[in-house]
Amino acid sequence: MEIKNKAAAGTLESSDIYVVVEPNENGIDLHLESIVYNQFNEEIEKAVRDVLNDFNVENIKIQLKDRGAVECAIRARVETALKRAGGVNS
Known part of the structure; x- marks a missing residue:
């Protein structure tokens, strides 16, 4: 999938994650801020990269501001932000 536009999904509410995606020509540039970074950064990154691979x-x-969201x-x-940025209908 080609990322055509900047797009976002989610909120900054507790137990949610705010995702912003935008075009990039140099591979995957992932930035993660999380209140549980020390405990779960690897699991969060894996979930994000799995979705990127699926698409x-x-x-x-991709910029992520996590407030303790569960994996699903x-x-x-991430999927919603990708669909919005790539012009894909769900």
């Missing part, structure tokens, strides 16, 4: 995204800038919420927010 065949190779070039993207992380995956859903």
